[in-house]
Each structure stands twice: as structure tokens, then as C-alpha cells.
Amino acid sequence: MADNKINLVFIGDDELTLEKQLAILSYSGDIKSKVICSKSIIDSISKHTQDEHSIVIINLTANGLKELQVLNDIDGRKASIIIVGDQKNVELLSLAIRSGVKDFIDYKDYEGKLDGVFCNIKKNITHAYNSSNVKRLNAIINAKGGSGASFIASNVAYVLSKDTRLKVALVDLDLQFGSIGLNFDKVPKYTITEALDAIDDLDSISLEAYMSKYNENLSLLLPSPSDILLPGEINVSSLRKLLDLLEINYSQIVVDLPRLIDPVSSMIMEQADQITLVLQQSLAQFRDGRRLIQILNKDLDIPLDKISIVANRYDQKNTLRIEDLKNIVNHDKVYMIANDFERVASASNLGVPLCESSPNSKIAHDLKELAKNLGKVEFEGGRKNLFSRFRTLLA
Numbered sequence: 001m002a003d004n005k006i007n008l009v010f011i012g013d014d015e016l017t018l019e020k021q022l023a024i025l026s027y028s029g030d031i032k033s034k035v036i037c038s039k040s041i042i043d044s045i046s047k048h049t050q051d052e053h054s055i056v057i058i059n060l061t062a063n064g065l066k067e068l069q070v071l072n073d074i075d076g077r078k079a080s081i082i083i084v085g086d087q088k089n090v091e092l093l094s095l096a097i098r099s100g101v102k103d104f105i106d107y108k109d110y111e112g113k114l115d116g117v118f119c120n121i122k123k124n125i126t127h128a129y130n131s132s133n134v135k136r137l138n139a140i141i142n143a144k145g146g147s148g149a150s151f152i153a154s155n156v157a158y159v160l161s162k163d164t165r166l167k168v169a170l171v172d173l174d175l176q177f178g179s180i181g182l183n184f185d186k187v188p189k190y191t192i193t194e195a196l197d198a199i200d201d202l203d204s205i206s207l208e209a210y211m212s213k214y215n216e217n218l219s220l221l222l223p224s225p226s227d228i229l230l231p232g233e234i235n236v237s238s239l240r241k242l243l244d245l246l247e248i249n250y251s252q253i254v255v256d257l258p259r260l261i262d263p264v265s266s267m268i269m270e271q272a273d274q275i276t277l278v279l280q281q282s283l284a285q286f287r288d289g290r291r292l293i294q295i296l297n298k299d300l301d302i303p304l305d306k307i308s309i310v311a312n313r314y315d316q317k318n319t320l321r322i323e324d325l326k327n328i329v330n331h332d333k334v335y336m337i338a339n340d341f342e343r344v345a346s347a348s349n350l351g352v353p354l355c356e357s358s359p360n361s362k363i364a365h366d367l368k369e370l371a372k373n374l375g376k377v378e379f380e381g382g383r384k385n386l387f388s389r390f391r392t393l394l395a
């Protein structure tokens with residue numbers, strides 16, 4: 001927890017105000033250092049804004065525009081910034097927004113607001129720190145072909161990469177008919193087979209060359225869209241090494257497995273923190289689900305609490321209910337994902353995950369809930385962001 005402590009920096013030209021602000025926040029136990037800078041304001045801004053564990057409170061002086069401009073120009077700034085200044089000054093407000101500050105408190109209100117704003121920012125920093133220490137491996141497999149396992153894996157990985165600040169690797173282990181690349185409109189430059197061939201020479205840095213980057217936090221490891229690999233052609237210990245390397249760079253690994261019980265999928269499922277079986281709402285698929293759970297539990301010795309079920313394309317009007325599924329598969333941990341042909345087809349045509357193209361739909365909500373549980377993470381957000389609060393303020 002030691003590294004999780006915050007450096008608190010107060011910048012401004014009125015020492016008395018800075019002392020007052022320090023007194024307001026001094027109760028907090030998670031503070032590593034407290035620094036007051038009442039001279040050389042511009043230099044102090046440049047000097048104290050590089051550390052991601054710092055919260056810097058800048059009290060704008062009469063030179064506020066210049067101070068915000070300096071802040072705006074700093075490359076690779078990592079600290080969280082709270083501005084205290086004149087909220088009625090629109091020029092200051094808009095420059096503060098452009099500079100990506102976390103909050104802007106009116107200088108007349110800081111005594112009542114500083115504490116709440118500070119606590120919120122501190123919570124987010126602590127959350128990001130704690131989450132980045134979580135390592136999760138999720139394996140997704142379907143109980144019957146076409147149930148939606150690749151669709152679910154793609155969206156779970158995407159949501160984890162967007163709604164947390166975690167690094168996520170999505171691995172497509174369907175080496176014959178993998179479709180993850182299509183879901184993200186990506187053709188790999190180097191494939192998973194090439195990474196496995198080179199495994200003895202790879203380290204966590206060179207491994208990155210084999211990953212196809214989708215966004216800042218999400219990278220894909222994909223099979224070749226043209227060369228098909230036969231079962232048995234993958235060396236399990238090479239794959240194990242590859243997983244170890246991935247774990248160094250990524251907090252969350254999501255593996256899309258083909259519907260095949262072989263040494264490769266068995267190894268992944270043994271290593272996984274959670275295995276999710278995807279099925280649809282029919283008696284035949286419920287029975288397939290039961291059979292697969294039995295194989296995993298009895299033959300592969302996978303404990304039942306490591307297994308989740310997703311009832312995909314769930315329709316409330318279907319006479320087969322979730323209770324029927326629980327009874328038939330004899331398992332309680334069940335998630336439901338809505339059926340939404342139009343939105344899913346449109347996302348697929350665009351080559352983007354559904355949670356990106358329709359983030360506010362019911363199906364996206366279901367997928368986010370699933371991702372939160374599988375990734376064992378809390379998502380950020382909830383509080384109105386600075387930009388929308390400014391819009392209200394200026395309206």
C-alpha cells in the first residue's frame with residue numbers, strides 16, 4: 001500500500017490560503033508528502049506535475065492564463081490537477097478544460113468544496129493503483145458452435161480496456177476459424193503461431209511486436225486468417241511461456257477458446273481464473289452446457305466456482321427461463337446477454353465491438369455487467385465530468 005500514497009502539492013502566491021488548504025486536507029491518512037510553493041509559480045507548475053501519484057492544487061494568480069497555458073503545454077503530465085480560480089472567467093475555464101484538469105473550484109468556495117473534490121480524485125487514483133495490481137485470466141468457450149463466445153470475448157475485453165485503465169490482451173485461440181480479428185477489423189502483421197515459433201527468443205518487450213493494437217489499452221493476439229493450424233500442432237509449453245510473458249504486460253487476459261477439449265484448451269482452462277461457457281436459450285444448448293460443465297469439473301478437475309455461464313441472446317418471452325437453465329445445468333452463476341440482432345450486425349459490419357458502437361444499449365449494459373464480474377474490477381465514472389459541469393455552469 002506504501003506506493004499508493006498521494007503527494008499533495010499546493011501552488012499559489014498567497015501563503016495564508018495555501019496553509020488553510022493544507023489544513024483542510026491534512027486529516028487524510030494516505031498522504032506521502034505535502035509541499036507548499038508560494039514562489040516561482042510557473043516553475044513549480046512544471047516541476048510538480050509529472051508524478052501520477054500527485055494531486056496538485058493550483059491557485060491561479062493574476063497571471064492565471066499564462067499559468068494554465070504552461071500547464072497545457074507540459075508533455076506527459078501525469079499528476080491530477082485541481083484549479084482554484086475565478087469560475088466566472090470563461091477564458092480561464094475553457095483553457096482549464098483544454099488542459100485536462102480534474103476540477104475547477106471557485107476561489108470563493110474552496111473552503112466548502114476542496115475536501116469533496118480531493119476525496120473523489122484520490123479515490124480514482126487509489127482505484128487505478130489497486131486495479132493495476134489485479135491479474136486476471138478469463139477463458140471463454142461456447143457450449144455449441146455459433147453461440148456467441150467470440151462476440152462475448154471481444155466485448156468483455158473491449159469494456160475492460162475502456163472502463164478501467166487496465167492493459168488488456170485478447171487472445172484468439174481458435175486457430176482454424178478465429179473471428180476476433182474481424183470483430184475489430186484487424187489483420188495481424190505477425191500471428192500467434194509466429195510468436196509461438198519464436199517463443200524462446202521473446203521477452204515481454206519483443207512480444208509487443210506480435211500484438212495488434214486496437215486502442216491504448218487493448219491489444220489482440222491473433223491467428224493467421226489464411227493458414228489453418230491442426231489440433232496438436234501447438235506446443236503446450238510454448239503457449240504456457242507465451243501466457244507468462246503476456247501476464248507481465250497485461251493485467252487482464254481474455255482468451256477465446258475453440259469448442260475443443262485438447263491439451264491446449266485444458267491448459268488454458270486450468271490456468272484461468274474463470275471459465276465462461278456461452279450458450280443460447282434452447283433445451284439442446286442447455287444440455288450441451290451441462291455436459292461441458294461435467295467434463296470440466298469431473299475430467300479436468302476444475303472447481304465449479306471457477307465456471308460461469310452466459311445465456312446469450314436471452315429473450316424474456318422465451319418459455320425456457322433462467323431457472324430452467326440453472327436446474328438443467330445444475331449451476332447458479334448465470335449471466336444474461338440480451339438478443340439484439342440489428343445492433344450486433346451493425347457493429348459487425350463496422351468492424352468495431354458493439355460496446356463501442358452502441359454503448360448505451362441494453363445489450364451493452366449486460367456486457368458491461370459481465371465484464372465487471374469477470375474482470376473483478378470496479379468501473380470508474382459515476383460523477384459528472386468537469387466538461388459537463390462547466391456546460392451547466394456557463395448555460
Ligand SMILES: Nc1ncnc2c1ncn2[C@@H]1O[C@H](COP(=O)(O)OP(=O)(O)OP(=O)(O)O)[C@@H](O)[C@H]1O
Pocket residue numbers: 142144145146147148149150151152174177179258259278312313314337338339340341342344345348363
Ligand atoms: N447477443 C447477440 N445478439 C445478436 N447477435 C449475436 C449476439 N451474440 C452473438 N451474435 C452473433 O451471432 C453470431 C455468432 O457469434 P460468434 O461468432 O461470437 O459465436 P461463436 O460461439 O464464437 O461461434 P464459433 O463456433 O464459430 O466460434 C455472430 O454473427 C454474432 O455477431
Ligand SMILES: [Mg+2]
Pocket residue numbers: 149150151174179256
Ligand atoms: Mg468463436
